[in-house]
Amino acid sequence: MFGEIREATDLSTATHTSKTPAARELPRALPADVADRLAKRAVAGGSPSVEVHAPATGAKIVDLPQSSVADVEAAFATARVAQQEWAARPIAERTAVFKRFHDLLLTEQSDILDILQTETGKSRPHAFDEISDVAVNSRYYTRIAKSVLDTHGRRGALPLLTQASEVRRPKGIVAVISPWNYPLALSASDALPAIIAGNAVISRPDNQTALTALWANELAERAGLPAGVWQIVLGRGATIGSELIARADYVDYTGSTAVGRSIGEQAAARLIGCSLELGGKNPMLVLDDADIDKTADGAVRACFASAGQLCESIERIYVHTDVYDRFVAAFVERVEKIRLGANLAFDSDMGSLTFERQLTSITAHVEDARAKGATVLAGGRPRPDLGAYFYEPTVLTGVTRDLDVFAEETFGPVVSIYRATSDDDAIAQANDSDYGLNASVWSRSVSRGRSVAARLNAGSVNVNEGFIAAWGSVDASSGGLGDSGSGRRHGKIGILKYTDTQTIAVQHLLPIAPLPGMSDETWAKTMTLAFRTMRLIGLK
Template sequence: MLVLMSSTTTARPGVSPSLSEAPVSAARVAALTGLIRSTTGESRTTRTPFTDQALAEVPVSSLDDVDAAFDAARVAQVRWAGTAVRDRASMLIRLHDLVLAHQGELMDLIQLESGKTRKHAYDEVLHLALTARYYGRRLRHLAGSSRKVGVFPLITQVTVHHVPKGVVGIISPWNYPLTMALADGIPAIAAGNVVVQKPDSQSPLTALAALELLRKAGAPTDVWQMVSGAGSVVGTAIVQQADYICFTGSTATGTGIAKLAAERLVGYSLELGGKNPMIVLPGADVEKAAEGAVGACFSSAGQLCVSIERLYVHDSLYDDFRDAFVRRVSSMSLGASLDWDVDMGSLVSASQLETVTKHVDDAVANGATVVTGGRARPDLGPYFFEPTVLEDVTPAAECFAEETFGPLVSLYRYGSVEEAVELANAGEYGLNASLFGPVPLAKRLAPRIKAGTVNINEGFAATFGSVDAPMGGMRTSGTGRRQGDEGFYRYTETQSVGVQRLVPVAGPAAIPAKPYAAVLTFLLRVLRRTTVRR
């Protein structure tokens, strides 16, 4: 655990009062920030959301630093691509072990930079360890070549290879500062690429601690480099040089990145915004659905792309569900604590607090009712806001269709399952959805929901935690997929190598074109009745 000093935080009954006032030692900060490529001599101050106290002085990178990172990366990539697959796989297994061994410090940093609770910080440790182990174990299969059926069986042989793209640029967010810092890049380096990354300016220490563990696991220095600075400057420079871009963040920023990438004809994967729905189906267990909704809506204080912000409940269950849900939400504990006994932490910044406050006030002004919550809690910390449930939200309210990205959820009634599907699919987003109720009914409905992930009797963790399954958005929630095979192959170019034996595909020079075409026609009719296996 990091070097801490004791203090207290005023809290209502049931809220853990403990938090350090001097969260990270100067020596540790210096060790981590020394991993950033920076020659400017300039720095910016990061602050912990819990208290708004200064946390670290973080070096700022220049455009020359970005250029130098890419120059070094391109040299390193040639060597790294020649590294044996088994050695890359072994490195990832070592990373798995190191993440688990250093989870205490990692959770401290996650909390101090993002404001989330201990148990939600552990979710990141778990996800990163699972991702490292998954690709470590699957790499031999994923990186291997495969045989395909040639145009002429036996005479034509085709082998498909997966060639690394080169230098991958990663721009990672603040809300999941550990897992989003490394989980997207793990399959990239596993495939033989190298990475130049800009972590969010709010949460660089967590990303740097993860990079330190990656190097301890055996990754050469220039295989994964970090630069720091404003997204409009440093982030744009990465997009302008990378051979592939991975971005997690807002739809507006993602659209701009896509335009820049299109000008250079390079690939990208974007996980963007979401206004995610949950449907409580007829026949659902109300208590289980209410319990699931609490985690789905208020994990990481709702600052999660796959978090639920719209709750649709069948008329027959609505009153019972609302009472069960509100009872649980109103009893949640809030606080700034590095212990495990708090249910929800802080928002990350003044701007996030402003957005949540604005959405609640605007909804009420347009006829909505606050069922529980609805208040900022400056007695706990500068950016705390109570978990909030609204009813009677009208289309005139900003939070009706806009993503809040905070601890705010709206309750709605519906009469028929068809209506519920239509409501869930309303709007422009399509990232995540949840269905609570009888599994056979939920399975029938799931393919009709316009979302990249659909969780049955869970909020988001069933798909997010299943690293063998792809994850990503539809519509304006993004493009491309992380995790699973797709999360690996997005970082590769598919190359087909064909070997022709005995006769060329166009036929021997001694045979005129017309009779050769007749022979081919005959052979096609024979092959039509023949099963050729790979």
């Protein structure tokens, strides 16, 4: 559909140390009819609207309508009706929709890659990571849903006499509040298990990347999802965020720690559940037996995916002093070869930042570090010759505790390297953080790597990979410790969190009470003997 854009787009790519002409023609963002069509899918009255621009080029993408409180109320009213009808369908019918969704996604990926790149400014390889994420989650949850959501028999209070079963019931309406940095993965991959579980979903994506979520929503309906089951409202969190939480039966949020705390408080006040994946200052540990070339390659992937605008991204590297010089040289060599650009093609390694505020905060971190004595080994400057928000992948050493970049999340293409004298020293430094989302350990010895990993305060730890090994293992749960959040996505818990449990117990023949004519004392003695007997024969 969007092939003409790729031919019209000519945003130069280059290594981050090279120069390109400052004067260039800004490419079109997206066909206006496509952007307008998607924008009209939102439950929004249309006034006021927000003008959205492509971060890599400055070109206008769309005038995005904004949802009012009345729009939010209307979306929930529609969702209540649609959810009842959807939940009544057999699980096999619900999963069939997302099997088709999976296939359509892969077939039409070129279209969404164009939208993703245009809205975020990220490179095409990093945009494809989101395709992979949604495809993997679609396959996983359509495969396990029936076994996980079906009614399961449980042991009753008294063997043979009590028959117990556990029923999974959908929460009702789930609010998915997703950020701008991974707009496909963090909207669709969180919505689809909730929907498969029988819920309706109302999503509130960031305005900057709303078209991506709207495209996924359109694709789901083309795959057979009934209208009203998944709706999208638009607006700033400060305007409609509380309105969503006030009406939802469960809240799924990915974003900053500060906002996550507020959402947690609002959800707790209503006694509804929430899942919060928040910030990170993720460490990587390079042990003295690590394969330096493989580790340096892995560090590039771990630090600079989506220009470091990733909660799982590595921002701190602790290197054993025996291999420190070799690792730093190998890493810097690779960083200096990273190609910057945002063409709608697979010809760059790292794209643009998404917002001016990201550029400002990243620049402030690096300049504070430089002014206080840190050394910039690579990068360390914006690239306005490529686009307004490009910033070079940056490597720092000599970072001390008084620097802003030491403990604060940078959320950009900046990593600091530190020496470690032993495994214990590296672990202690890595754990010196309020965050606990992701970590990485590199060693030739898998057993040693596992041992170190088990001592790190992080919800996920990768051995000989940066973040994608744990993140991509969707049969295992993913989430943070400490200021990195609470709750989990992925794994069985990633769909069960969107359900409530109902226990149905049926008593046969005899009551769980004294028999007629039996005293309470005799009943107690009889049950005591029964408990001892069950313990001896192994009955639970």
